[in-house]
Amino acid sequence: MHIFRNIVFVAALVGLAAGLVLTVLQQFGTEPLIVKAEVIEKANAAKAEAAPHEHAAGHDHGAGEEWEPADGAERFGWTVVANVVSGVGFALLLVAASELKGGLKSWREGLLWGLAGFAVFTLAPSVGLPPEAPGVEGAPLMDRQIWWIATAVATAIGLALIAYGRSPLTALAAIVLIVAPHIVGAPQPAEAPAIPHDLEHGFVVAVIVTGFLFWATIGTLAGVLRGRFADA
């Protein structure tokens, strides 16, 4: 019980801090682009509705009946909550995985684990499924989610085999595992994005850079805090 409690405690602190840092970064990085893209998205949806056609209103944000946070403080508040929940979730994975290897010994070791998290959960999935601003219509959601998760899992196992495997063959298998999802290929959309290219591109850059800082924060803080509660 000690170990579980310690992991959860460290991850909760780390996730809370990283979620707040991420929120600040998003205000400069991704949020302005989301707002800009949504203006275009809504204009396109209105156009599609005006001219009744088979695929009106691209993606339905709940078709108007579902609850959604009001713009402003409420929307911002839920984004903060979601950032913190994701931060704690990712921190739990990072701290738990590193405990299997005996626990983080320093902030630098934590930072290296953070880089691995960045590679697994930001970089690898973004290669096949570049982060999409609202209005970029993707392939069916379920297909993309499955590919995203499978790619993250394959990359994580691959990196672990490279770091902790003993034989060259293991390393070779790891490399194949990391490349495999990209050979299979991510589900691709049928249509070109409905937002300008520079906005689409800018969003990809913003998500990956904020993701890097987010993971660097998680890893470094986990390395610092784990030492304070180490006895498990």
Added chain:
Amino acid sequence: MSNVSSAPTSAAALAPARALPIVFAALLGVVLIAGSGFASTPALHNAAHDQRHAIGFPCH
């Protein structure tokens, strides 16, 4: 002299008593990420919408 060399530290680090709580902690992390990033319940999706886009989770 006979069995002194058993249980090297790395093996001890992965004893079931230690591995199990670690796995449960990781599962808790998976549950949180599933909720914030993947659940399709409209209210959850709408609440987490901006975050899903901004972290790069597949969204609508």
